[in-house]
Amino acid sequence: MSTTLGQRGGLALLLALVLWLFMLGSGAALAQADPAAAQVERQHTQPLNNAPVWREVDSGKSHFTTVRGPETGVLIQSEGQTWRQWRNGPITFYGGILLLVVPTAIGLFYAVKGAVKLHGAPTGRRMQRFNLFERVVHWGTAISFVVLGITGVCILFGKHVIEPIFGNAALGGLLWAGKGIHNYLGPVFAVFTLLMILAFLRDNVWQAIDSVWIRKAGGIASGEHVPSGRFNFGEKTWFWIGVTFLGLIVAGSGLVMDFPNFGQTRADMQLANIIHGVGAIVLIALSLGHIYMGTIGVEGAYQSMKTGYVDETWAKEHHEHWYDEVKAGRSGHP
Numbered sequence: 001m002s003t004t005l006g007q008r009g010g011l012a013l014l015l016a017l018v019l020w021l022f023m024l025g026s027g028a029a030l031a032q033a034d035p036a037a038a039q040v041e042r043q044h045t046q047p048l049n050n051a052p053v054w055r056e057v058d059s060g061k062s063h064f065t066t067v068r069g070p071e072t073g074v075l076i077q078s079e080g081q082t083w084r085q086w087r088n089g090p091i092t093f094y095g096g097i098l099l100l101v102v103p104t105a106i107g108l109f110y111a112v113k114g115a116v117k118l119h120g121a122p123t124g125r126r127m128q129r130f131n132l133f134e135r136v137v138h139w140g141t142a143i144s145f146v147v148l149g150i151t152g153v154c155i156l157f158g159k160h161v162i163e164p165i166f167g168n169a170a171l172g173g174l175l176w177a178g179k180g181i182h183n184y185l186g187p188v189f190a191v192f193t194l195l196m197i198l199a200f201l202r203d204n205v206w207q208a209i210d211s212v213w214i215r216k217a218g219g220i221a222s223g224e225h226v227p228s229g230r231f232n233f234g235e236k237t238w239f240w241i242g243v244t245f246l247g248l249i250v251a252g253s254g255l256v257m258d259f260p261n262f263g264q265t266r267a268d269m270q271l272a273n274i275i276h277g278v279g280a281i282v283l284i285a286l287s288l289g290h291i292y293m294g295t296i297g298v299e300g301a302y303q304s305m306k307t308g309y310v311d312e313t314w315a316k317e318h319h320e321h322w323y324d325e326v327k328a329g330r331s332g333h334p
Contacts (some may be wrong), residue, residue, distance in 0.1 A: 070265045083270035087156075087277065095281040096157060102285045106292050116298045118313055119225070126309040127326060129230075135308055137199050141192040141243075144185055149284050151178035156277065186258055190251035197244055203230045204239040209321050227320035238290050246283040250276060 071077070130138070154162065154174060163171040210233040212226060218234055219226040226232070231239070253276035257269055264272075294301045300314045315323040 070263055077266045079267055080270065083274065086274055091274070091277050091281070092156060092160070095277070096160075098281060098285050099153070102288050106288060110292070110296065115296055118299055118317060120313045120317065122311040122313050125312045127312055127315050127323070128308055129304045129310045129315070130308045132308070134199050135305060137192060137195045138305055141189065141196045144189040144192055145287065148182060148185055148189055149280070149287075151182040152280055153284070154178050155182065183258055186251070186254040190255060193243065193247040193251050196247075200231075200239060200243075204236045206236075207321075210236065225317060225320075228318070228322070229325075230319060230322040232319070234293075238286065242283060242286045242290065246279050246286070249279040250283055253279065 155178060158171050158175055162174065207229050209228060213228050213233040216224060216226045218232060253272040256264060256272040257276065260269060294305065298318070300310060304310045304314075312323070315326075
């Protein structure tokens with residue numbers, strides 16, 4: 001009797017072992033056939049080493065999500081690391097060098113050459129160079145650009161310059177305020193840029209007299225008088241490259257980041273950020289030359305945009321062709 005019971009127990013144990021092996025094999029086969037089942041199985045067998053799951057997450061592929069929108073199914077976008085390396089690497093490094101070299105060069109030029117002075121005595125008779133609309137558009141563009149430039153430089157270089165001196169808390173508060181100002185003022189700058197282009201477009205087209213200005217480099221180095229129209233070739237270059245080309249690029253890329261609810265992906269935003277940063281740095285560097293020439297670089301230039309009027313001597317020495325046209329009644333603006 002006991003022998004029979006022992007045989008039955010051994011048989012039952014053998015059947016249980018065979019059944020367990022069968023279930024184990026079926027589970028492995030099912031896991032191999034179904035990746036999701038394999039991940040579930042791995043979570044049970046290796047709860048802290050679910051590498052296939054994280055490889056899928058980091059692959060950039062879109063997976064299932066209840067939230068609908070561009071890239072909502074992509075948890076991790078690995079290209080963001082590439083964007084970070086570009087922003088914190090070449091753009092910050094070479095951009096910082098450019099923003100140090102340009103003002104240094106301008107300072108040295110001013111120390112050697114000084115301001116461009118009038119050769120003749122002022123007559124006391126004034127000519128209108130800019131009307132009220134043109135001055136409002138110019139100052140609106142200039143003021144918004146300066147504020148955006150300062151806040152943008154703080155955002156890009158703050159952790160390298162401000163944080164070591166004033167600490168993390170000061171930098172955080174400054175960037176919190178600066179980012180808000182930057183984001184809200186950006187569209188204002190875009191509108192003023194368009195108005196600036198419309199206001200000054202007709203006076204910045206090519207004229208034959210511009211070739212003389214190019215050949216003599218505006219007489220900046222030699223001090224020679226070079227006639228020009230209402231704007232000389234140097235001012236036209238600033239208008240087309242600085243105001244129009246770079247201004248529209250910086251404004252447009254800023255709007256892409258300001259309003260991310262028009263289907264932009266993370267890659268679109270990162271590309272816009274790179275374009276915005278590079279364009280803004282070059283535009284700031286060029287604007288320093290324009291600001292220098294419009295303030296301390298050329299005697300009387302600042303007053304022309306402040307009041308709208310210039311002395312006849314100034315007009316004749318700096319824009320003789322325009323002076324002759326106005327005196328002859330051939331120019332009806334401003």
